[in-house]
Amino acid sequence: MEYVQERVATLHAFSDRVPDAPTESAAVVVPLTEREHASLAAERVLTTLERVDPARVIVALRASEDHVATVTRWLDSFELAPDVLWCNAPEVRERLGEVGLNGPAGKGRDVWLALGLAAQEEYVVVHDADATTYSRAHVPRLLFPLAEGYDFSKGYYARVENDRLYGRLFRLFYTPLVRALDEGHEDDVVDYLASFRYALAGEFAATSELVRSLRAQRGWGLEIGTLGDAFEGAGFDGSAQVDLGQHEHDHRAVGGPQGLGDMCSEVATALFQVVEDAGLQPAYDRLRERYRAEADRLVRQYETDAAFNGLEFDAAGEREQVETYADAVQPPAEDTRLPAWRDTDLDPAAVRDASDEGLDRTGSR
Known part of the structure; x- marks a missing residue:
């Protein structure tokens, strides 16, 4: 605690x-x-x-x-x-x-x-x-x-359930990606996104x-x-x-329709729209490499945490997921956001x- x-x-x-x-x-x-x-x-x-x-x-x-x-x-x-x-x-x-x-x-x-x-x-x-x-x-x-x-x-x-760590999209994509953004951009919006557990x-x-x-x-x-x-x-x-x-x-499975891979792309689009709205312009190729490094570091940390608690952990499988998620680190797709209710008729x-x-x-x- x-x-x-x-x-x-x-x-x-x-x-x-x-x-x-x-x-x-x-x-x-x-x-x-x-x-x-x-x-x-x-x-x-x-x-x-x-x-x-x-x-x-x-x-x-x-x-x-x-x-x-x-x-x-x-x-x-x-x-x-x-x-x-x-x-x-x-x-x-x-x-x-x-x-x-x-x-x-x-x-x-x-x-x-x-x-x-x-x-x-x-x-x-x-x-x-x-x-x-x-x-x-x-x-x-x-x-x-x-x-x-x-x-x-x-x-x-x-x-945490069934003696395993879950929350893979958050652990292996969102967190290392926001950390990678923070390395290249000192901005309050990135700090805000990183503040939520x-x-x-x-x-x-x-x-x-x-x-x-x-x-x-x-x-x-x-x-x-x-x-x-x-x-x-x-x-x-x-x-x-x-x-x-x-x-x-x-x-959810990583692959297939509605799997974590598809979800990852939509999460990435939303995240990059937020940071670009704030005026940041990530260099996406460099960001992708920083993401991989941050994700690899986190996998090692989670592996240690799992061992400490006697949980099962598939480090190789987690690193495979990181490679799948890395494809989503690219400029955001078309903006299809719905308007604020206060701004619509x-x-x-x-x-x-x-x-x-x-x-x-x-x-x-």
């Missing part, structure tokens, strides 16, 4: 205490896919939220037309009675198309759609539905800094004012893009991170109405 502070306020879980927090003034956004529905993890999350009793729970649902009714019936079985936003309904896509926003879809776009509605409450919490270790303390812990005058709060946790965590909370200022990456770059906008809107003094204990959830109520149309059409409510 430690009590080290970073440049952002770091709140440690020294006990199992559930802090007093304004849950009654908060909307909780939970992105969910049809693949995750009825899983033990999602069931635990939704059942636990019944005990947290926030002002509102919005499920940002991505499901096929053939399965949406099945998923919504399952959601209706909870006392929680969440608001369901069918994010990929044809009616929603049509409404987005009318305002020129019907581009690529993914987790980030789903969350962004829900944030427009969630920002009607004073505070907003976002977290995933795949944690088998989800606790009723998570939402209050994320909200606590906001009640203390902070604008943005990010969760962090340990990824688990920057790829899907758990965060923010004031509704900050939420309305967030531009969203459409896919897996959501978390890093959010940090970039939080740097602009909250900065070091307005940001905090909170200990959510040890997390266990789904693991799209009415969140129009999105909700389009979703309801789709749900009614398919007999899903």
Whole structure:
């Protein structure tokens, strides 16, 4: 156990205490896919939220037309009675198309759609539905800094299970890449990105004012893009991170569609857009070599840490992953970010109405 502070306020879980927090003034956004529905993890999350009793729970649902009714019936079985936003309904896509926003879809776009509605409450919490270790303390812990005058709060946790270290994309890509950036660029935005102990965590909370200022990456770059906008809107003094204990959830293969390799490319795009927005111009070829050196150093450190704790560790396999991830160190792809809700003419109520149309059409409510 430690009590080290970073440049952002770091709140440690020294006990199992559930802090007093304004849950009654908060909307909780939970992105969910049809693949995750009825899983033990999602069931635990939704059942636990019944005990947290926030002002509102919005499920940002991505499901096929053939399965949406099945998923919504399952959601209706909870006392929680969440608001369901069918994010990929044809009616929603049509409404987005009318305002020129019907581009690529993914987790980030789903969350962004829900944030427009969630920002009607004073505070907003976002977290995933795949944690088998989800606790009723998570939402209050994320909200606590906001009640203390902070604008943005990010969760962090340990990824250790089955006698192995997980969190590979964060350990082997994000952390060494940010360290490599820091070697070549003395800039507050890089220091900010380096201050978060688990920057790829899907758990965060923010004031509704900050939420309305967030531009969203459409896919897996959501978390890093959010940090970039939080740097602009909250900065070091307005940001905090909170200990959510040890997390266990789904693991992904490195290769294949939706694997860590694909996720890595989207995370890299989001990260480089953040630093280029701040005026930095990385020399990508040199950065790639610095990244490899930093990653190799970290693999050795994690190997030692694993041995110290009697954990299994495949150093050769981790170095192979580093080589896969190194391909993503290149200028960012096309900027397809969604605009901040405060900067768009799209009415969140129009999105909700389009979703309801789709749900009614398919007999899903």
